[in-house]
Amino acid sequence: MNDEKKDLIKIIxxxxxxxxxxxKLIAQFIxxxxxxxxxxxxxxxxxKVGVSESTVVRFASALGFDGYPKLQKSLQELIKTKLTTVQRVEMSRDYSNDWAVLNKILKSDIENIRNTLDEINPKSFENVIDDIVSAKRIYIVGLRxxxxxTEYLGFYLNLILDNVIVVSYGIxxxxxxxxxIDEEDLVIGISFPRYSKKTYEVLEFAKKQGAKVVSxxxxxxxxxxxxxxNTLIAKSNMASFVDSLVAPLSLINALIVALGMREKDKIKRYFDKLEHVWKEYHIYDDKE
Structure with missing residues (x-):
């Protein structure tokens, strides 16, 4: 069974x-x-439902899953899109105190980064760098x-390249x-649960114009x-009303640095010039 492609509630x-x-008690509770x-x-x-752990394991098997962890993963995929913000707030009430919040959230972000590293496809990462380098124009879109x-990625890519456009709500x-946009261009789409419909529509339009799409x-x-x-996967699981963007941001950092390594001479000249500007106009507090 392709566990993640099926709606668990429908299977139950x-x-x-x-x-x-x-x-059936387990099924009804879920x-x-x-x-x-x-x-x-x-x-x-x-x-919680008054049955043994082995009954839960057999329940997962009865639904066609290869063990309870697979069922749980399918359930977690399901709630990414089905949970309302109100439900996410309700889930956060399980945190007993401030320290429990800190402990849980940081551990969750660490786990997201670890899972991202374990599952990232090195070839896809390299392909995305190639796509960025070869594109005539690069559009970055990530809303909500x-x-x-999205703005962070755009800021640093604009320091390295001269053809970056950040698409955002505005005038x-x-x-x-x-x-x-045309077939020589690249659009980088960024979207995490609850997925923005507008981001999808922008990428769909770009695809129809023949542009290459990276997500x-x-x-x-x-x-x-x-x-x-090409798709880069960054985990963002979070049992809360906020979105966990730590792993996506870490992946973006890696993308920026890898791209910078291909443009080292250009970046050095650019930053040498910037340093003079920053110093002349007192952009940073350089008190000694």
Whole structure:
């Protein structure tokens, strides 16, 4: 079974009649509380509904999953798009105190970076660098919560290259900003749950114009990944009402540095000039 491509709730409903009594208790709990169940261990889930851990494991198998971790992963993929902000706030109430928040969030971000490193495709990373170097123009689009890292990527790419355009909400519509895009151009799309529909539409338009599309997102199943020639995956799992953009930002840092290494001489000349400007106009506090 391709676990991540199926809606878990639909799978549960289809299999519900043939489940055992204990398994039906698990199924009903998940359907009613999928936001909570997604982060429960098999033992904790069994305890919550009054069945054994082994019953939970057999329940996963009955649905066609190769173990409970696979089922849990499918459930976590499901809630990325189904959870409302209100539900995310409710999940955050499980944090007992300020230290618990700090501990949980930092550990979650560490795990996201670790999983990103484990799953990143080195060839895709290299291909994206090649795409950036060879493009006539580079458009970067990432709206809603992705705006922050979109602007960050645009800022540093503009220090290295002369052909970077950051697409954002402003005086002109986003489509007006990319109307000149063609087959020699590259568009970099950035989108994380809850995925921005407008970002998808911009990339879809660019694709129709023949432009090459690169995406930075959290899964090969994300909407913009289906449009992309190359996709970079950065994990952003977070049991909270805020989006975790630590791993995506770390991946962007790697992208910027790798690109900079290909343009070392150009960057050195550029920054030598900038240093004189910064010093002359007192851009930074250089008190000794």
């Amino acid at each position: 409903k289809q299999n519900f009649p043939k489940l055992s009594k204990g398994q 359907m009613d509380n999928y936001d909570k169940a997604a982060f429960m261990t098999a033992s904790r889930l069994g305890e 919560s992705s705006t922050a890292i 002109s519509d986003v489509f007006e900003q990319i109307i000149k 930075l997102t959290d899964s090969q199943l994300s909407p913009i990944a289906t449009l992309s020639d």
